[in-house]
Amino acid sequence: MTAARLRLAPSERRQQILEAAQTLYATRPYDEVSTAELAQAAGVTRGLINHYFGDKRELFLAAMRASVLMPEQALPGLDGKPLEERARLTMSWILDAATTYGEAWVNASGAANLHGSSDIQAVVDEADDRAARLVLDALGLPDDAELRARLRPAASLTKSVCREWLQHGTFTRDEALNLLTATVLLFVTKETS
Missing domain, CATH: 1.10.357 (Tetracycline Repressor; domain 2)
Incomplete structure (x- = not known):
C-alpha cells in the first residue's frame, strides 16, 4: 500500500523538489545522484522532475543557484x-x-x-x-x-x-x-x- 500524495500548488511542489535536490547535492556530486533518487527524496515521480525542471541538469543548476x-x-x-x-x-x-x-x-x-x-x-x-x-x-x-x-x-x-x-x-x-x-x-x- 502506498501513501497518498499530498496535492500542492505548483510553486510549492517545485520548491519541495528543489529542497530535496539541495539536500542530496549538499553531500554528493551531481554524477552520483540519479533522477530516480531525486524523485524518491522529493516524494514525486521522475516525470514531475522533468515537468518542473526539464531534466536533472536543470534541477541541479536550480539547486546550485539557490545555494550560492x-x-x-x-x-x-x-x-x-x-x-x-x-x-x-x-x-x-x-x-x-x-x-x-x-x-x-x-x-x-x-x-x-x-x-x-x-x-x-x-x-x-x-x-x-x-x-x-x-x-x-x-x-x-x-x-x-x-x-x-x-x-x-x-x-x-x-x-x-x-x-x-x-x-x-x-x-x-x-x-x-x-x-x-x-x-x-x-x-x-x-x-x-
Missing part, C-alpha cells in the same frame, strides 16, 4: 559606521552565512571549478556579481561597474578561505574574517599615486 546566491537584503545597523567597520561587519555576515549553509554552500560555490561547464560557471558568475553588489551596498559605495569588477575576484578568495576554514580547519573564523576584511578593503580602495 546571497539574499538580496540589506545588512542592518551599518549606517554611519566607518568603511573599515562596515567591511568587517559585512564579511562577518558572509562568514555567518557560510556557517549556516555549511558544506552545501562551499561545495556548490566551488562546483564551477570541478565541472568546468559553462552553465555552472554562469550560475557562479551571477552569484559573484550579486555578492559584489551586496558588498558595495553594505559598504555604502556606489554600484559602480569598475568597483564590482574589482570585487568579483574577492568572491573566489572568499570561497577558498571558507573551504579552508570550514572543511580543512586551517583558518580560525577570526583569521578568515581578518583576511577577508583586509582583502575587501584593498579591492575597493583605489590607489592614489
Whole structure:
C-alpha cells in the first residue's frame, strides 16, 4: 500500500523538489545522484522532475543557484559606521552565512571549478556579481561597474578561505574574517599615486 500524495500548488511542489535536490547535492556530486533518487527524496515521480525542471541538469543548476546566491537584503545597523567597520561587519555576515549553509554552500560555490561547464560557471558568475553588489551596498559605495569588477575576484578568495576554514580547519573564523576584511578593503580602495 502506498501513501497518498499530498496535492500542492505548483510553486510549492517545485520548491519541495528543489529542497530535496539541495539536500542530496549538499553531500554528493551531481554524477552520483540519479533522477530516480531525486524523485524518491522529493516524494514525486521522475516525470514531475522533468515537468518542473526539464531534466536533472536543470534541477541541479536550480539547486546550485539557490545555494550560492546571497539574499538580496540589506545588512542592518551599518549606517554611519566607518568603511573599515562596515567591511568587517559585512564579511562577518558572509562568514555567518557560510556557517549556516555549511558544506552545501562551499561545495556548490566551488562546483564551477570541478565541472568546468559553462552553465555552472554562469550560475557562479551571477552569484559573484550579486555578492559584489551586496558588498558595495553594505559598504555604502556606489554600484559602480569598475568597483564590482574589482570585487568579483574577492568572491573566489572568499570561497577558498571558507573551504579552508570550514572543511580543512586551517583558518580560525577570526583569521578568515581578518583576511577577508583586509582583502575587501584593498579591492575597493583605489590607489592614489
